[in-house]
Amino acid sequence: MSRIVVGPFNRVEGDLEVSLELEAGRIQAAYVNSPLFRGFEQILVGRAPLDALAIVPRICGICSVAQSAAAATALADAMGVTPTPNGLLARHLIQATENMADHLTHFYLFFMPDFARPDYVDRPWHPATAERFTAIKGSAAAEVLPARASFLRLMGFLAGRWPHTLAIQPGGSTRAITAGERIRLLALLREFRSFLERRLFGDALERIGQLASKADLLAWADGRAGDFPAFLKIAGDLGLERIGCADDRFLSHGAYGLFPAGTWQQGKTEAFAAARITEDTERAWLLADQPRHPAAGETIVAADKADAYTWCKAPRYAGQTHEVGALARQVVAGNPLLLDLVQRDGGSVMARVVARLQELALLIPAMEGWVQALQPGESFCAQGVMPDEGSGVGLVEAARGSLGHWLTIRRGRIERYQIIAPTTWNFSPRDATNQEGPLEKALLGLAAGDGAPPTIQHVVRSFDPCMVCTVH
Amino acid sequence: MKVLWLQSGGCGGCTQSLLCSEPRSLFDELRDAGIEFVWHPALSQASGGEALAVLEACASGELAFDVLCVEGAMLRGPNGSGRFHLMAGNGRPLTEWVTRLAGQAKWVFAIGSCTAYGGFSANTPGNPLEACGLQYDEQTPGGLLGAGFRSAGGLPVVNIAGCPTHPGWIVESLQKLALEGMADSDLDELGRPLFYAGELVHHGCPRNEYYEFKASAEKQSDLGCLMENLGCKGTQAHADCNLRAWNGSGSCLRGGFACIACTEPGFESPGHAFQETPKVAGIPIGLPSDMPKAWFVALAALSKSATPKRVRDNAVVDHLVFRPAIKKKGGGK
Numbered sequence: 114m115s116r117i118v119v120g121p122f123n124r125v126e127g128d129l130e131v132s133l134e135l136e137a138g139r140i141q142a143a144y145v146n147s148p149l150f151r152g153f154e155q156i157l158v159g160r161a162p163l164d165a166l167a168i169v170p171r172i173c174g175i176c177s178v179a180q181s182a183a184a185a186t187a188l189a190d191a192m193g194v195t196p197t198p199n200g201l202l203a204r205h206l207i208q209a210t211e212n213m214a215d216h217l218t219h220f221y222l223f224f225m226p227d228f229a230r231p232d233y234v235d236r237p238w239h240p241a242t243a244e245r246f247t248a249i250k251g252s253a254a255a256e257v258l259p260a261r262a263s264f265l266r267l268m269g270f271l272a273g274r275w276p277h278t279l280a281i282q283p284g285g286s287t288r289a290i291t292a293g294e295r296i297r298l299l300a301l302l303r304e305f306r307s308f309l310e311r312r313l314f315g316d317a318l319e320r321i322g323q324l325a326s327k328a329d330l331l332a333w334a335d336g337r338a339g340d341f342p343a344f345l346k347i348a349g350d351l352g353l354e355r356i357g358c359a360d361d362r363f364l365s366h367g368a369y370g371l372f373p374a375g376t377w378q379q380g381k382t383e384a385f386a387a388a389r390i391t392e393d394t395e396r397a398w399l400l401a402d403q404p405r406h407p408a409a410g411e412t413i414v415a416a417d418k419a420d421a422y423t424w425c426k427a428p429r430y431a432g433q434t435h436e437v438g439a440l441a442r443q444v445v446a447g448n449p450l451l452l453d454l455v456q457r458d459g460g461s462v463m464a465r466v467v468a469r470l471q472e473l474a475l476l477i478p479a480m481e482g483w484v485q486a487l488q489p490g491e492s493f494c495a496q497g498v499m500p501d502e503g504s505g506v507g508l509v510e511a512a513r514g515s516l517g518h519w520l521t522i523r524r525g526r527i528e529r530y531q532i533i534a535p536t537t538w539n540f541s542p543r544d545a546t547n548q549e550g551p552l553e554k555a556l557l558g559l560a561a562g563d564g565a566p567p568t569i570q571h572v573v574r575s576f577d578p579c580m581v582c583t584v585h
Numbered sequence: 586m587k588v589l590w591l592q593s594g595g596c597g598g599c600t601q602s603l604l605c606s607e608p609r610s611l612f613d614e615l616r617d618a619g620i621e622f623v624w625h626p627a628l629s630q631a632s633g634g635e636a637l638a639v640l641e642a643c644a645s646g647e648l649a650f651d652v653l654c655v656e657g658a659m660l661r662g663p664n665g666s667g668r669f670h671l672m673a674g675n676g677r678p679l680t681e682w683v684t685r686l687a688g689q690a691k692w693v694f695a696i697g698s699c700t701a702y703g704g705f706s707a708n709t710p711g712n713p714l715e716a717c718g719l720q721y722d723e724q725t726p727g728g729l730l731g732a733g734f735r736s737a738g739g740l741p742v743v744n745i746a747g748c749p750t751h752p753g754w755i756v757e758s759l760q761k762l763a764l765e766g767m768a769d770s771d772l773d774e775l776g777r778p779l780f781y782a783g784e785l786v787h788h789g790c791p792r793n794e795y796y797e798f799k800a801s802a803e804k805q806s807d808l809g810c811l812m813e814n815l816g817c818k819g820t821q822a823h824a825d826c827n828l829r830a831w832n833g834s835g836s837c838l839r840g841g842f843a844c845i846a847c848t849e850p851g852f853e854s855p856g857h858a859f860q861e862t863p864k865v866a867g868i869p870i871g872l873p874s875d876m877p878k879a880w881f882v883a884l885a886a887l888s889k890s891a892t893p894k895r896v897r898d899n900a901v902v903d904h905l906v907f908r909p910a911i912k913k914k915g916g917g918k
Contacts, residue, residue: 118674118676119633119674120633120672120673120674120675121626121632121633121636121637121672121673121674121675122632122633122673123624123625123626123627123628123629123631123632123636124627124628124629124630124632126597126627127592127597128592128670128673129673130673130674146673148670148671148672148673149593149594149660149669149670150660150669150670150714151594151660151669151705151706151714152706152709152713152714153705155709155710155713156705156706156708156709158710159710160858161858161859161861163858163859163860164858164859164860166859166860167845167859167860168705168853171596171598171704171705171748172596173596173597173598174595174596174597174598174599174600174601174602174749175596175597175598175601177596177598218604222604222627222628223627226630227630229630230630247630248628248629248630249612249622249625249628249629249630250612254610254612255610255612255613256610258604258606258610258611258612259607259608259609259610261604261605262604262605262606262607262832262833263607263833265605265832265833266832266833266834267832268832268835269830269831269832269833269834269835269839270833270834270835272835272840273831273835273836273837273838273839273840273841273842274831274832274835274836274837274840275601275602275605275831275832276596276598276601276602276749277598277748277749277847278837278840278842279837279840279842279843279845279859279860280840280841280842282805282806284805285806286806286841287805287806287840287841287842288806288839288840288841289806289841289903289904291904291905414663414713416663416666416668489904490904492806492903493806493903494804494805494806494903496804496805570632581595581596581597
């Protein structure tokens with residue numbers, strides 16, 4: 114048995130290190146470490162409740178809006194306020210813009226450059242992949258950055274700026290859209306749709322949304338130009354449909370009123386109950402404690418704790434690990450293509466990537482509909498009163514999965530604030546029952562160490578980790 | 586010009602903001618100005634051991650580079666050990682890497698307010714993270730590298746402050762350095778490039794007419810001036826946010842929410858709720874810093890009494906209700 118440490122993992126958001134125990138070049142055990150701690154839950158304690166709206170986006174530069182939306186939802190819950198119809202549409206649009214920009218950034222800038230590595234120089238697809246996807250220098254990066262920047266202009270209109278907006282409020286949004294701006298928003302969406310249809314998919318978004326099985330997907334991709342078909346060809350050659358599976362238990366908080374909340378395992382979907390969530394600190398550099406529900410959670414540093422190996426807590430649902438993300442969202446929602454991929458081969462590297470890209474094809478038309486439904490001249494923000502005592506919960510979906518905020522207010526100040534981020538679920542360490550986190554499970558049995566292909570990089574990045582959120 | 590980028594106790598938002606650089610593709614614009622990344626944690630291909638080898642070669646002086654860009658606060662805790670942020674795969678504190686690399690760099694850029702002054706991490710009560718900026722501990726000179734630090738190129742740390750920083754501020758600072766060089770006279774007293782910190786957020790504010798007449802917003806989403814009630818610090822914050830659009834056409838004020846002065850040291854703990862203006866006897870404290878308070882109060886009272894009904898009424902709704910009048914042709918029959 115030998116032990117190696119892999120890191121820094123770049124092209125993920127934030128800091129990640131993985132320790133691997135190898136037997137004959139195969140991974141027998143993996144330990145995932147988030148080596149950065151910032152302690153945002155403590156920063157919030159003692160502040161005025163609405164200060165959370167200025168503080169929590171700073172947890173994360175890549176999903177700052179998701180953090181804002183979770184805080185605004187938790188505050189609205191405490192205030193008993195409901196966003197106006199325009200406010201809700203604006204919030205869907207702001208969140209979807211961030212999430213879809215994330216999917217795009219992940220595919221082009223974080224995930225695909227690994228296939229341009231010299232490790233694959235003998236594969237027939239390598240020359241074209243290197244030309245297109247080499248980090249920074251590939252032809253895709255030059256096209257994607259302007260497309261991304263232009264798409265994020267939606268944020269300029271809807272949220273003032275990105276990242277770190279204060280536009281999302283408990284009652285909706287501070288930014289009422291005018292009739293003229295509604296036209297401009299539609300034009301920006303059409304521009305982005307055009308890029309996706311031309312370069313990513315090589316087909317209409319609606320056609321991608323209709324793909325309903327693995328066979329259908331592969332038949333559609335066969336011989337087609339476009340970056341998604343190119344990925345499917347590589348995935349087939351490298352067997353990415355069979356690697357990187359965790360426990361195939363999925364969880365979603367539900368998103369945009371389009372995808373419902375729930376859990377899924379072994380073919381069965383169940384209603385989601387937030388009361389069944391606990392966080393375990395057994396192997397984190399945090400004070401050891403019984404697993405607690407986040408509404409009663411604590412985050413107290415214990416930097417010298419023996420046997421701990423990360424700053425990340427271990428969230429569990431009904432005592433079990435669950436994977437979150439676009440794949441989880443789609444499986445819970447009963448998406449036929451993703452259900453077929455998971456039931457055939459498991460929740461693999463390929464399934465995670467397909468889920469993200471199909472979500473792009475499903476969401477852009479939905480966003481066009483939301484923009485058309487905006488009613489200029491009607492209110493974008495409901496007003497409410499902050500109670501001196503109260504509590505609230507905000508459950509949303511970031512691009513990379515389920516994000517929850519739990520808040521308690523006492524004497525007009527934040528008394529407790531606990532956060533569970535998507536990557537906290539996916540990259541959690543072992544818990545008191547020694548149950549491995551999803552990534553720790555997904556790496557087992559893979560080749561690693563000297564001379565091994567960069568397979569573990571594909572597995573790690575397939576989860577689209579955001580490490581700054583993980584330990585916030 | 587070769588740029589080495591590190592991320593520490595921050596959110597990565599300054600890199601995400603940088604990728605929104607417009608109008609050209611960021612990578613094309615930098616390449617054509619002769620600027621390249623030696624390594625960037627979010628963008629480069631090299632990972633794991635390959636990346637560590639690059640960093641070690643730079644830190645030991647074997648591999649020459651020009652600019653060290655650091656994003657995120659320096660976390661010196663717990664107890665000075667730096668263990669709140671260890672370099673993945675290497676186990677050494679980021680603070681140690683930054684100190685070594687700053688010693689080899691010709692210039693050092695602090696990317697964002699966390700790196701410049703310490704950020705939210707330095708604002709946890711009691712600062713248990715022992716967080717600080719590269720050359721400041723909030724407003725106080727010092728920080729990780731010390732008040733007297735000068736890089737080999739002869740400049741203190743260049744503080745491209747902002748939370749996040751605007752992509753234009755980074756791209757133009759890098760190009761200025763590559764094409765013309767940079768001198769002390771290009772920076773303000775807090776180390777910020779004057780080309781953007783020489784303005785106030787107030788300049789170019791689209792709510793200017795409401796400000797002139799002190800027609801104030803009363804609640805979130807109102808169109809009026811956000812200074813009197815909703816915590817706006819645009820008249821005190823050094824940045825050109827309303828002259829240089831964010832994300833195509835936005836800014837905080839255009840987005841309908843207050844400037845929280847994110848380019849200023851210590852903005853994270855203003856001593857009041859972010860979205861409320863603290864007042865004494867009904868008069869906001871923290872009025873424009875370069876104007877006598879009595880004059881401001883007197884002028885505000887005067888302008889309030891002269892506010893057109895259109896401006897007064899539009900200030901407290903979220904969309905224009907009253908249009909500016911169209912002048913009728915005089916002297917009709």
